[in-house]
Amino acid sequence: MSNTVSELRAPAHPWPSLVPKSGMILFMLFLLVLLFMLDIALGSVSIPLKSVVAILFGSDQEPVAWEKIVTTIRLPKAITAVIAGAALSVSGLQMQTLFRNPLAGPSVLGISAGASLGVAVVMLASGGAANAFAIRQLGLGGSWLVVLAASLGAMAILLVVLAVAVRIKDNVVLLVVGIMVGNITISVISVWQYFSAPEQIQDYLIWTFGSLGGVFGSQLAVLSVVVGVGLLISFAASKPLNVMLLGESYARSLGMGTFSIRLFVILATSLLAGSVTGFCGPIGFIGIAVPHMARSILNTSDHRFLLPSATLMGAILMLVCDVIAQMPGAQTTLPINAVTALVGSPVVIWVIVRQRNLKSSFA
Amino acid sequence: MNDSMIQTRNLAIGYRLRRREFIARRKPSHPASKVVAGGLDLDLAPGELVCLLGPNGSGKSTLMRTLAGVQQPLSGSVLLKGCEMAGLHPKETAKLLSLVLTDRVMTGNMSVYALVALGRYPYTGWMGKLSDADEEVVRRAIETTGTRAFAHRHIGELSDGERQKVMIARAIAQDTPVILLDEPTAHLDLPNRLEIIKLLKTLAKEQGKAVVLSTHELDLALQAADRIWLMNPSGGSSSAMVAAIPESLVLDGHLEHAFKRNGFEFDPFSGSFRFSREGVRQIGLVGEGITAYWTQRALERAGCMVIPGASDIRHIEIETLNGEHKWKYVSGEGCRPVEKESLDELLSLVNESQNEGKER
Numbered sequence: 001m002s003n004t005v006s007e008l009r010a011p012a013h014p015w016p017s018l019v020p021k022s023g024m025i026l027f028m029l030f031l032l033v034l035l036f037m038l039d040i041a042l043g044s045v046s047i048p049l050k051s052v053v054a055i056l057f058g059s060d061q062e063p064v065a066w067e068k069i070v071t072t073i074r075l076p077k078a079i080t081a082v083i084a085g086a087a088l089s090v091s092g093l094q095m096q097t098l099f100r101n102p103l104a105g106p107s108v109l110g111i112s113a114g115a116s117l118g119v120a121v122v123m124l125a126s127g128g129a130a131n132a133f134a135i136r137q138l139g140l141g142g143s144w145l146v147v148l149a150a151s152l153g154a155m156a157i158l159l160v161v162l163a164v165a166v167r168i169k170d171n172v173v174l175l176v177v178g179i180m181v182g183n184i185t186i187s188v189i190s191v192w193q194y195f196s197a198p199e200q201i202q203d204y205l206i207w208t209f210g211s212l213g214g215v216f217g218s219q220l221a222v223l224s225v226v227v228g229v230g231l232l233i234s235f236a237a238s239k240p241l242n243v244m245l246l247g248e249s250y251a252r253s254l255g256m257g258t259f260s261i262r263l264f265v266i267l268a269t270s271l272l273a274g275s276v277t278g279f280c281g282p283i284g285f286i287g288i289a290v291p292h293m294a295r296s297i298l299n300t301s302d303h304r305f306l307l308p309s310a311t312l313m314g315a316i317l318m319l320v321c322d323v324i325a326q327m328p329g330a331q332t333t334l335p336i337n338a339v340t341a342l343v344g345s346p347v348v349i350w351v352i353v354r355q356r357n358l359k360s361s362f363a
Numbered sequence: 364m365n366d367s368m369i370q371t372r373n374l375a376i377g378y379r380l381r382r383r384e385f386i387a388r389r390k391p392s393h394p395a396s397k398v399v400a401g402g403l404d405l406d407l408a409p410g411e412l413v414c415l416l417g418p419n420g421s422g423k424s425t426l427m428r429t430l431a432g433v434q435q436p437l438s439g440s441v442l443l444k445g446c447e448m449a450g451l452h453p454k455e456t457a458k459l460l461s462l463v464l465t466d467r468v469m470t471g472n473m474s475v476y477a478l479v480a481l482g483r484y485p486y487t488g489w490m491g492k493l494s495d496a497d498e499e500v501v502r503r504a505i506e507t508t509g510t511r512a513f514a515h516r517h518i519g520e521l522s523d524g525e526r527q528k529v530m531i532a533r534a535i536a537q538d539t540p541v542i543l544l545d546e547p548t549a550h551l552d553l554p555n556r557l558e559i560i561k562l563l564k565t566l567a568k569e570q571g572k573a574v575v576l577s578t579h580e581l582d583l584a585l586q587a588a589d590r591i592w593l594m595n596p597s598g599g600s601s602s603a604m605v606a607a608i609p610e611s612l613v614l615d616g617h618l619e620h621a622f623k624r625n626g627f628e629f630d631p632f633s634g635s636f637r638f639s640r641e642g643v644r645q646i647g648l649v650g651e652g653i654t655a656y657w658t659q660r661a662l663e664r665a666g667c668m669v670i671p672g673a674s675d676i677r678h679i680e681i682e683t684l685n686g687e688h689k690w691k692y693v694s695g696e697g698c699r700p701v702e703k704e705s706l707d708e709l710l711s712l713v714n715e716s717q718n719e720g721k722e723r
Contacts, residue, residue: 015502016476016515018493074603240492243484245473247466254484255457256479301473304490 020300028312031081035319039081040074073213078319080215080223084280085290085318086311087227087272090234092287093294093310094265097241097303099165101175103287106273107274108175110157110182112284115277116208118153120189122146123204124196147226150278155270157181162266179242210281210323210337220358223279232270233312238303245301285344286321290314292348317343367442368407368573369430369460370539371597374439376422377400378431396437396464399425400594401600404437407575409540412567413578414584414609417594418622421602423577427545430575431462444540444594457485461537463530468518475529476514479505482536504535524555531562531633542566544576548583556580559588581618585609585634595621637663644717645670647678654681654688661710667719679709 008089018094028107048069051062055070095111106112122145134260161178193201215223240261243251251258276283294310295301325339377399378583400423407413417423427432430441432448441448443459452461461482468478481496482504493501505511508528513521521529527547534542548556554575564587567574575592578584584591592613593605602705605617612618620631627636648659648669658681659669674680680700690709691700694716 016474016482018477036382062600082378236489239484239487241488242491243481246468246481247464249464249466250462250468252432252433252453253462254481255452256484257453283529295472300477302477304437 018302020298020302020305024298025227025309028309028316030357032312032316032319036325037081039078039319039323041072042239042323043074043326044329045069045235046328067085076216076220077213077322078219080212080280081318081322082315083223083227083285084212085286085314085316086275086294087230087276087314088283089289089290089294089310089314089317090231090307091269091272093291093303093306094234094237094241095287096291097244098262098265099161100176100247101293103175103288104178106154106269106277106293107282107284107287108182110185111154111177111273112277112282113182113185114153114155115150115274116125116153116156116282117185117189118149118151118274119146119207120192120204121153122149123207124192124200144222146278147222147275151226151270151274153185154274154277157185157264158266159269162262168212169227176267189329190249207281208337209335210283210340212280212318212325213333215279215303219279223275226271226275227250230268230275230290231269234272235307237261237268238307241265241303241307242301281337283340285340285348286314286317288319289348294325302336317347366409368409368444369441369575370407370445371403371404371405371430372440372442372531374403374405374429374441375437376425376434377401377437378405378425379437382586387614393589397608398437399495400604401437403604405592405604406638407541407573408512409573410413410567410571411573411586411589412564413573413575413590413592415592415704416579416581416584416618416621417577417602421594421596421621423594424545424628426592427543427575427577430454431460433462434620443482457539458535459539460541460543461534463527463534463542465545465549468526468530471551472519474514475510475516475518475532476505477500478518478529479510479514479532479536482533482538500538501536504532507535507566521548524552524558526561527551527555528562535566540571541573542575546579548576548578548579548580556583563587581622582633585613593617593621642713643670644668645673645676646713647671647676648681649674649678650681654683660704661706663711665710665713667713679713690712 037049037052040056041047041049047066050065051161055062055067056075060067091111092105096102096107098104099109131199160181161174164177165174189204193204222236240256241249243254243256244258244261246254248258251261273287290310290313291306294306294313298309298312299307300306321336321339321343324343325334325336329333367723375398377397379396391614415423415426429436432441432451432453435449443451443456448456480493480497481499482491483501484491484571486497487493493606505514508531510525510528510532513525518526518529530545531542531544534544542563547559547563551559560583563574563576568573569588581696588609590606591609593607593612595601595605595617596602605612607615607617613631615633618634619688621630622629622636627638629636644667646662647670648655648662649672650658655671657673658679662669662679675692675696677695680693682689682691688706690703690706692703692709692712693700699711
């Protein structure tokens with residue numbers, strides 16, 4: 001009798017599961033689709049959701065103006081928002097793991113600054129390009145050029161920061177170094193601007209405000225391919241990234257080739273953050289905020305689950321920011337960079353204060 | 364060929380001085396590397412618990428890092444289960460040798476279970492999915508170390524002792540015949556220290572693992588180790604190594620030599636160090652049992668050299684009546700004894716007379 005009772009009773013400490021709540025991922029997918037539609041529907045001209053769905057599924061019953069707006073402006077912008085949000089979040093997550101620092105992210109460690117330098121080199125050095133969207137008129141070759149320059153710039157800065165990281169184990173010192181390297185890069189750009197023609201500076205300044213619009217056709221294809229490759233490399237590195245959390249010595253003792261993994265992660269991050277920064281300008285805060293959101297919502301440190309959910313959450317948050325930026329009903333749009341900070345900062349503060357997770361996340 | 368787990372042949376450990384090489388080209392006399400210890404011929408058998416002892420700066424950590432393959436040896440070789448370590452793929456090394464380091468693991472939201480599961484890294488596929496057999500190994504490791512009760516908790520919420528046990532569980536989950544631990548008992552209180560050592564001893568005895576741990580706990584090492592590797596700073600800049608069972612290290616005076624400093628002396632009876640008592644006055648102690656032992660300790664702390672049973676010099680007699688203790692202080696032959704009710708009062712009396720003696 002007592003035997004059966006004790007058998008029926010669950011053990012005092014059941015074995016924990018390594019897999020977090022999977023319902024979360026489905027919910028996020030649903031949210032993503034919903035916000036994607038909303039982002040297309042809302043703006044200076046509001047289009048009913050039903051019509052948006054109809055247009056997206058190829059119906060020609062809707063007004064031509066709406067169809068034009070959706071297919072040529074809002075759809076590419078929404079896709080860009082999804083790509084940019086996913087790419088920045090995943091690169092931020094990888095940075096935080098690689099540097100084992102909760103404040104690491106593409107905009108803090110000077111990666112965005114490096115990408116800016118790359119873009120500045122292309123924009124300010126190509127003397128002939130004087131009109132507002134000169135780079136976009138360079139066509140496919142030009143867009144590759146911008147992506148390449150931005151990625152190379154990002155990678156160069158990341159390598160400098162990493163070279164310091166090899167010598168200095170202190171995360172705070174490393175962070176300060178990263179910020180300083182970023183500052184140096186920005187000041188180099190400033191000096192360059194000072195000696196450039198006003199028209200060229202204008203191009204560059206507009207670029208720094210950040211914009212999700214203006215990535216069309218072949219450029220969108222380029223961006224998707226580059227980000228896709230970056231995401232694939234990141235997902236493939238999720239097992240080594242988990243071990244990275246233990247620190248370099250443990251990682252090596254577990255048979256991981258830390259040097260090649262670091263290189264792969266840097267490559268992926270440069271591709272992700274570099275290409276997005278190249279096309280959309282330096283977009284702050286998504287890269288820092290989303291990884292923390294993913295960690296506290298999923299309550300795990302396993303990158304096999306963190307990476308996909310950061311991808312989804314980044315896309316969702318970026319769409320939210322874009323909906324706010326285009327101010328439904330108004331004729332103007334806000335610079336996306338301002339909105340991400342406005343939306344991102346409170347989210348980070350809320351998550352940290354509520355969960356007290358930042359401290360327990362990293363030391 | 365023998366069945367030793369780790370074997371070193373004429374191993375020299377230390378650091379290459381990268382920046383100095385540049386200077387060395389101009390000044391040929393300048394050394395390009397700093398040898399921390401040389402000529403090491405070590406042997407580690409399965410089922411053996413070895414404690415690596417040595418004063419600070421003698422190269423314990425360097426040796427640990429070299430044995431673990433994290434650092435390259437300056438010369439000589441490390442054989443891991445008969446294979447040259449330099450020729451092994453890191454993945455193969457990871458299946459032979461696991462590490463427990465002093466690095467604080469800083470992990471975001473990582474549960475104890477997930478951390479121990481990372482020990483299976485060398486065995487899992489590219490996505491790191493654990494098979495049922497892997498999970499079984501992880502669970503056994505957690506049960507062996509007695510960490511099951513907090514397997515679901517986050518690493519950040521653990522005490523130092525609990526965290527150390529978890530790190531050992533991770534090493535066990537890695538399922539290697541050799542485990543190296545760098546100061547596993549640092550920062551722990553005595554019960555936790557004993558528990559860790561007991562756990563390691565069980566691992567060595569019951570699972571036949573070869574365990575090497577570096578430590579500063581001399582008495583613990585003397586009690587628990589099957590063999591001690593003693594890093595002995597031998598005059599110059601590099602250390603020499605003595606490997607022997609604990610008892611013969613004490614008898615041969617190696618321990619005393621390695622840790623000798625001014626102001627300390629090694630007591631071969633207790634196997635521990637105490638403040639040396641130079642130029643102190645002798646004092647006799649008449650009495651027995653626990654009271655006498657702790658009275659002696661108190662007197663020694665006050666700087667006296669205690670001679671048990673001597674009543675013909677300055678001495679103390681302990682009287683016990685109905686479980687109450689009284690201390691009689693006799694400052695010399697024929698002097699009137701001074702009676703004290705507590706050890707506290709006795710000690711201040713002894714200190715007073717000691718100071719008088721100095722002034723005179």
